[in-house]
Amino acid sequence: MNIKEAKLNIEYNILSVQANNDLHRRLSEIGIYEGGKLKIIRKSLLGHTYLLEIFGTTIAVRSSVLKGVELGN
Amino acid sequence: METKVVLVGNPNTGKTTLYNRLTKSDEHVGNWHGVTIDAKSKSFEVDGQTYEVVDLPGIYSLTPYNPEERVTTDYLFHNKCKILNICDINNLKLNFYLTLQLIEAGYDVSIIINITDKKDHSSLINRLKSVFKDKIAFINVQKDKNLHNTIAGVLNNKTTIQLDIPYFSKFKDITKIISKNASNIKLSSEFASIKIIENDTEIIKKLQLDESQVQAIEKCKHNLNVDTIARLRFDFIQSILVEKKQYKVAKVDKLLLNRALGIPVFIGILVLIFYITFGPVGTFLKECLSYFIQDFIGLNLYEFMQANNFNYVITDFVYKGLICGVGGIISFLPQIVLLFFFLSILEESGYLSRLAFLFEDLLNKIGLSGKSLFTLIMSCGCSTIAMMTARNIEDENIKKKTMILSTYMCCSAKLPIFVILTSTFFSGNYLLIFGLYILSIVVSVFVAMLMKRSLPNKNDSFILEFPCYRIPTLQKMWKFICSNTMLFLTKIGSVLLLFSLIFYFLNTYDFNLIHIDLGGVSIMQRVCEVIAPIFAPLGFGNWGAVSALVSGIVAKEIIVSSIGVINGVGGSEIAQSLVDTSSNIYFDTTSALSFMIFALLYVPCLSSISVMAKQLGGALTTKAIILQFIIAYIVTLIVYLGIKLLDINFIFVVLLFVVLALIVTIGRKKMSPCAYCRKNCEDCCIKRLD
Numbered sequence: 052m053n054i055k056e057a058k059l060n061i062e063y064n065i066l067s068v069q070a071n072n073d074l075h076r077r078l079s080e081i082g083i084y085e086g087g088k089l090k091i092i093r094k095s096l097l098g099h100t101y102l103l104e105i106f107g108t109t110i111a112v113r114s115s116v117l118k119g120v121e122l123g124n
Numbered sequence: 125m126e127t128k129v130v131l132v133g134n135p136n137t138g139k140t141t142l143y144n145r146l147t148k149s150d151e152h153v154g155n156w157h158g159v160t161i162d163a164k165s166k167s168f169e170v171d172g173q174t175y176e177v178v179d180l181p182g183i184y185s186l187t188p189y190n191p192e193e194r195v196t197t198d199y200l201f202h203n204k205c206k207i208l209n210i211c212d213i214n215n216l217k218l219n220f221y222l223t224l225q226l227i228e229a230g231y232d233v234s235i236i237i238n239i240t241d242k243k244d245h246s247s248l249i250n251r252l253k254s255v256f257k258d259k260i261a262f263i264n265v266q267k268d269k270n271l272h273n274t275i276a277g278v279l280n281n282k283t284t285i286q287l288d289i290p291y292f293s294k295f296k297d298i299t300k301i302i303s304k305n306a307s308n309i310k311l312s313s314e315f316a317s318i319k320i321i322e323n324d325t326e327i328i329k330k331l332q333l334d335e336s337q338v339q340a341i342e343k344c345k346h347n348l349n350v351d352t353i354a355r356l357r358f359d360f361i362q363s364i365l366v367e368k369k370q371y372k373v374a375k376v377d378k379l380l381l382n383r384a385l386g387i388p389v390f391i392g393i394l395v396l397i398f399y400i401t402f403g404p405v406g407t408f409l410k411e412c413l414s415y416f417i418q419d420f421i422g423l424n425l426y427e428f429m430q431a432n433n434f435n436y437v438i439t440d441f442v443y444k445g446l447i448c449g450v451g452g453i454i455s456f457l458p459q460i461v462l463l464f465f466f467l468s469i470l471e472e473s474g475y476l477s478r479l480a481f482l483f484e485d486l487l488n489k490i491g492l493s494g495k496s497l498f499t500l501i502m503s504c505g506c507s508t509i510a511m512m513t514a515r516n517i518e519d520e521n522i523k524k525k526t527m528i529l530s531t532y533m534c535c536s537a538k539l540p541i542f543v544i545l546t547s548t549f550f551s552g553n554y555l556l557i558f559g560l561y562i563l564s565i566v567v568s569v570f571v572a573m574l575m576k577r578s579l580p581n582k583n584d585s586f587i588l589e590f591p592c593y594r595i596p597t598l599q600k601m602w603k604f605i606c607s608n609t610m611l612f613l614t615k616i617g618s619v620l621l622l623f624s625l626i627f628y629f630l631n632t633y634d635f636n637l638i639h640i641d642l643g644g645v646s647i648m649q650r651v652c653e654v655i656a657p658i659f660a661p662l663g664f665g666n667w668g669a670v671s672a673l674v675s676g677i678v679a680k681e682i683i684v685s686s687i688g689v690i691n692g693v694g695g696s697e698i699a700q701s702l703v704d705t706s707s708n709i710y711f712d713t714t715s716a717l718s719f720m721i722f723a724l725l726y727v728p729c730l731s732s733i734s735v736m737a738k739q740l741g742g743a744l745t746t747k748a749i750i751l752q753f754i755i756a757y758i759v760t761l762i763v764y765l766g767i768k769l770l771d772i773n774f775i776f777v778v779l780l781f782v783v784l785a786l787i788v789t790i791g792r793k794k795m796s797p798c799a800y801c802r803k804n805c806e807d808c809c810i811k812r813l814d
Binding site: 068072073074075076077078079080081082084085086087093094095096097098099100102105106107108109110111112113115116 | 184185189214215217218221322323324350351352353354355358377383386482484485488494586587589590
């Protein structure tokens with residue numbers, strides 16, 4: 052499923068990540084990589100920015116950055 | 125011999141705090157990412173051995189993503205020295221990702237784990253000690269009393285970290301192919317292999333691989349890619365850490381990050397700050413200092429000089445130039461200190477990062493980033509310093525726009541003029557000053573939208589790690605307030621004193637260098653009388669007001685000192701002289717308001733212009749200054765004519781409609797370009813997957 056369809060406070064498996072090279076590398080450095088896990092803990096006012104929990108750390112990420120992230124249960 | 129040590133780590137792990145404590149320095153520390161923007165170095169000594177410590181901006185990996193990260197990675201690639209890798213005990217899984225890369229790259233790494241809380245970490249500490257042996261130390265960077273000896277002990281240990289990295293075997297074929305190329309650039313071949321798989325173009329270019337090597341590497345890559353590298357590294361880190369960290373949402377975040385309440389709570393906090401700074405507390409403190417400096421010290425000194433027959437020119441300069449001019453600015457110190465006090469709380473507590481998240485969507489709509497908010501809020505203190513913080517924004521155009529917009533914010537230097545005019549013409553209503561802050565924000569939104577096309581965003585990727593909440597320590601707040609207050613006082617003691625002297629001379633002598641008390645017209649008056657008609661439509665077409673604005677280009681604080689000098693009064697008399705039509709500078713209620721609005725928005729001060737020119741280039745800086753002057757003129761003209769010709773309530777309704785129209789227009793705009801296709805598409809990634 053796309054990140055937009057993901058529900059709050061549920062841990063998802065990251066099935067695949069599609070992004071340009073630099074962004075793909077940066078995402079992997081903060082723990083968003085194929086085979087990893089993430090949880091959306093909050094959405095911003097207009098819902099275009101997500102607050103993610105990765106490895107027990109909170110990271111704010113813009114939704115456009117996560118467009119290429121496919122999630123699964 | 126001096127040992128060079130480089131502090132490396134993720135952002136906000138305590139590198140600069142450690143640097144300050146080791147070298148007894150006073151570098152700025154903040155509870156958000158990107159405080160350190162350049163390399164700094166200083167030495168310290170332990171048992172006769174000298175260590176040169178270099179503090180560098182925080183990084184997530186050895187591949188840079190923004191100019192600050194490049195400062196660090198370039199330094200590391202060009203200087204082979206000992207590395208002190210600082211990690212936060214509460215964020216080890218992410219922090220060790222960089223540690224692992226440093227070890228892979230073959231650096232002499234020593235690890236410092238910063239224990240920032242009082243939890244029991246004994247099992248984790250024992251586990252890490254068994255893995256990293258004597259090359260790891262556990263300290264509280266802020267409080268540890270034996271800091272110097274602990275650091276020296278770790279650095280002097282001759283052993284190196286011996287990690288049996290299991291995934292190296294997966295790259296052995298590539299390692300063989302590139303081993304010579306890697307040794308030529310003094311890089312471990314395993315690390316170079318990983319960077320090839322990660323498609324790090326800079327390292328690939330440095331390796332200077334020939335065509336046959338490239339083809340051979342392609343055959344060896346198999347299924348290896350960025351994701352597999354990350355998975356292998358994080359799995360290995362997990363095998364070291366064993367325990368998984370459990371995340372708990374901070375209770376206060378439930379309120380501060382609430383979609384409906386987050387922004388109203390922030391506005392409430394701002395109103396409270398304004399009430400304390402400009403309301404009864406701030407005003408009382410200001411009046412006390414004003415009485416002490418001007419009515420007590422100033423007048424006694426003046427009377428003493430007169431009684432002892434001091435030279436007339438010196439007595440006149442001391443009274444008009446120093447007591448009325450410079451003394452007038454110093455009396456605003458309590459309010460400026462209060463403002464910095466609240467800014468230090470916002471910065472230290474970790475709330476700034478939450479605000480960046482809260483406002484990211486709105487700021488993105490006008491072509492900015494949530495990270496711009498750091499700079500814009502800090503520019504309420506001093507826009508010159510705040511501009512430097514914009515350097516951690518990845519997108520070059522967002523960075524430029526943020527820097528330009530920071531000069532529209534109401535900095536502390538503009539406060540004295542607002543406080544004087546508000547107390548004289550608007551019964552000291554601090555809500556008017558709050559309204560001026562809001563106006564500067566509304567104009568900034570408008571300017572940001574104007575710049576959206578000429579400076580379009582190139583990189584839309586907003587990624588920001590949240591720091592933990594911290595109770596601001598008195599020591600850090602004291603340092604923050606002192607450094608900023610000292611900057612204000614140093615400015616008064618140097619630039620302002622010099623220019624007050626120059627403006628005193630220009631306002632007191634005519635072109636024949638004869639004192640104007642003998643019947644001449646001052647140089648400043650002659651010049652400003654030529655310019656003054658331009659400002660007549662704004663309601664302050666008298667030469668004195670224009671002269672004060674001209675002097676304000678040097679530094680905004682000088683506006684008040686110029687009024688004191690031009691009207692020849694000091695202390696509480698400055699305010700009274702402004703309603704006296706026989707004074708050189710005088711206003712009525714409407715022209716006072718339009719003067720405040722113009723002073724709020726017109727060109728930035730000289731120090732801000734010089735930083736802008738350095739960061740943005742001369743052409744863009746010139747355009748930005750001209751645009752700012754035109755906008756200030758138009759906005760002031762609209763408000764002045766509106767109030768003069770129409771009813772003030774009508775103007776208020778019109779302004780309300782303009783704000784609503786802006787909100788609707790912004791809301792109707794499509795989402796900004798996506799990070800992949802750079803177009804306004806909604807589903808490009810799905811197409812890519814197909």
